[in-house]
Amino acid sequence: MKKCLWLPISLSAVLVFSVCCKNTPTQEQKPWEWSLEKVRAEVNRIRAGKDLTPESWPDGARVAVALSFDFDAETNALRDLNLSPGTFSQGEYAARVAVPRILDLLDKYDIPASFFVPAVSALLHKEQIQAILSKKKHEIGLHGWIHERNSLLSEQEERELMQRSFDTLKELTGKAPIGIRTPSWDFSLHTLAIIKELGLLYDSSLMADDRPYEIMAEGKPTGVIELPVEWLLDDYPYFGFSRYSSVRPHIKTMDVFAVWAAEFEQAYEEGTLFVLTMHPKYIGHRSRMAMLETLIQYMQTHADVWFATHEEIARFVKEGSEVLDLP
Secondary structure: OOOOOEEEEEOOOOOEEEEOOOOOOOOOOOHHHHOHHHHHHHOOOOOEEEEEOOOHHHHOOOEEEEEEEEEEOOHHHOOOOOHHHHHHHHHHHHHHHHHHHHHHHHOOOOOOOOEEHHHHHHHOOOHHHHHHHHHHOOEEEEOOOOOHHHHHOOHHHHHHHHHHHHHHHHHHHOOOEEEOOOOOOOOOOOOOHHHHHHHOOOOOOOOOOOOOOOEEEEEEEEEEEEOOOOOOEEHHHHHHOOOOOOOOOOOHHHHHHHHHHHHHHHHHHHHHEEEEEEOOHHHHHHHHHHHHHHHHHHHOOOOEEEEHHHHHHHHHHHHOOOOOOOO
């Protein structure tokens, strides 16, 4: 019998992948060979359930606006074993320049926000975590241990890292995290079960709607609230830059403003939810912060806009829904 060769393929050093010898037979069917029952079973593992948009938001507001910042700092590079000081300096910029700049802007307009922070980022930049907390209006949520990709982990590895992240943020902030945004929005088949084990109120990683909804698992309600995201409403596709690939910004900041403002306008008309995902190391540069300020000013020209953290929105949705059995 030929032996299988085991090669490490995850640069985060948390997964090994089995590459077996040539001509080893496989019993796995190709997707086009699946029965319709099998197809339905696969796509129905995790689905969107009930629309949880309330009849109105607090104080009669027409729309809920959730500004969020994924404070990844150096973790993306660390995860990929990219140990270049030049790459690390981009993460350092997030902590050294961008987070203070973001906090000043939020103070200027008295707006709360949610910061999703990998535990390693929080440990490396404790001063910034304390600066966020000192404002007494912002939320810090889970965002993995070192920005690992959940779908590349075993269930045990994902659980251990999420628990370690939960415990670390709880210790650093003095409060147990209420919600999660999975790193890279990578949601594995095990993620939801771990979310429930940790007693989290909400997730903000999935894309099945523009409105808040309850996550379903195998066709059954889970009680977990989803505050959905979308690449259209993320700064990385517009401003991300990779020197050695084609990932480079080719768009003016005010063109991004036009997209985001149009999305907000429609959310306002629908009376639903506007979630914006940003990263300090991308949005935190001067011209982009000027654009974000213009967007905030534009949204504030509308009457009855509720700026809130993800936690505040999820709690309001929970209170308005009698069907949810949530922590």
